[in-house]
Amino acid sequence: MDSGERQLFEASLRQAVERGGLFDAVLNDVGWRDAVAEDPTVAASVFALQGELNLTSAALDDVVAVGLGVVPSAALAVALPAPGAAVPPAAGDGRTVAVSGLGTSRMLIAAEVFVVVQRDRMKALRVTADELDRRRISGLDSPGSWVEVSGSVEAVDVSDVDWDGGIAAARRAIAQELSAASRAMLRLARDHALVREQFGKPIGAFQAVRHRLADCLLAVESADATIAVAWADPSPFAATMAKAVAGRSAATVARNAQQVLAGIGFTAEHPFHRYLKRTMVLDQLFGTSASLTEAIGSDVLRSGKVPAVLPL
């Protein structure tokens, strides 16, 4: 897509969301799967909107499928690593392998599930969805967004798969959603600081509040700069950096925005908590910011080499 087509795509997506309806249905209507299969960077638009408006969808299945080298389909769910993990949801060299992972809401309605198995080389198989136990998770995030998937399946017809490509695709998309959600939290706090008055003036006039908000923007802009690199450079390293920085930035923004929003931001009726919870969940997917940071540092210390800098 060129930038004109991209703008058109984003505008039609936003209009459709504003008309109402499930985000998955909207994505279907705009031909999202064909678009991302042709140009993976289209995911930037979808995950930015998803993060900004606190939407949920099964778009992550499609992104990971494309990254793994598989044609995405509404009938194909992808078994994702369990929360906190960045390893495939299945392992083992035997004829049967144990699956334990996570799915989006698509896991409940898909006909087929794509499972990556950790072996000497990464392998993949497709199983009928009925062969797996699938349970909605009642966790932190909005109900119905995530599904726990487990079971034992026959490892027949395994094929090679680009696991690193799948992980990188997921990290880029999740980083984008994290940053958009962070910007939304900042907007909530900033707008609140302009209207909430204490001591006869808006709290946004106080330097203590202003500097917290400035730190939020600093965090979001740091994330966006690394994410922009990751969309332009398909390397796993760029995607890992983007996810690590975006996860850390989201925590910074959440902490400061929460404090600025104070009491009202602690209520269930205020939208802030939905963003906070969503970013906490996203940080758990495909490697937490803490674990990625440690892995990046370990690689550097093991090799004794600072990775080559981004060239001008």
Place this chain on the structure above:
Amino acid sequence: MELAEFRAGLDRWLDDNEAALRPDPDKSATLDGQMAHTNTVKRLAFDAGWMRYGWPARVGGLGGSPLLRGYLGEALAARRLIEPGPYSLTEVLAPTMIDYAPAQLAAEMVPQLLRGEETWCQGFSEPGTGSNLGALTCRATRTENGWRINGQKVWTSYAQYADRCVLLSRTGTVESAHNGITALFVDMDSPGITVRPLQTMHDVAEFCEVFFDDVAVPADRLLGAEGQGWAVAMDILPFERSTALWHRGAYLHRRLQDLLDAAPDGSLSPRDVGAVLEQMYAFRARSRQTQYRLDAGERLGPETSIDKLMLGIAEQSLYDLVPAALGPAVVSAGDREGRAWRAEYLYSRAATIYGGSSEIQRNIVARRLLDLGPDR
């Protein structure tokens, strides 16, 4: 010339001329030696053409994108052929002269700066005005032939070496604040100027007090118009936060590698190293966008405060690793490397103070980028 061609040609030239460009370790242990060597490198690079790219022909340049200047400073800093502080001052002062000096003055002066024949300084801060630049009081009074300056500047980096000074002076009333400031280009050998170097805590006379006692400045040394000094200053600051920061970022990457090479096994934690690398990477990603905006001819503004904040954080996090990894050397080593790490660690404490403190940068972010309205 395109960036790729420039990069390849410059890299080759740097390889071929390593011996002439490499600072003598003994001499470069002092600021005198560093200043002299920086000018030597500038002269060699100018004569070979590299230093002239990215600058317009009317000031002795060969044209081309400012990206070329970005890469030149990056390559010199990453190879440790220059000190980024004195070197990158060119990036701050030359654009001001090009934009605001009378054409003839710019054509005469800028080439001497680029070629390292002269060192210039920036007379902004005063004892009473650090962050609050708009309250400066160093006065310029009109005379028959120009201006007469009385007052004091402080934190003026490298003033003891400087041949010229881009000076902000008060020409209106103090109440006129930002509207009563005028920028002048002053010869540092003018009668009435006294420079007193200040010893810093890292044991370098990096900056100075500069006293002006009835200093005469000719009329043709006006930069911009009378009363336009604030605009001149505001246009300088984004340059300070673009190309110059890019150079410094490249230097920090090199120093992280040097630290890894010097640190005993097990002295650095993976988490700390990962966090520093992320900050430096994020800074570089951000600053890279800024270089390309400069290349596209965009006017840089308050958004460069984000770049400055990011670099301050990255620089201090990097040097925070130094006492952890090289503690004994930092506190007690008398050798050259130990002294260098000690000085750089101490100097890094100023990264959130100089060039507009982090508090001022956050004020700018809040006011200009988040549109939070007045802060009082």
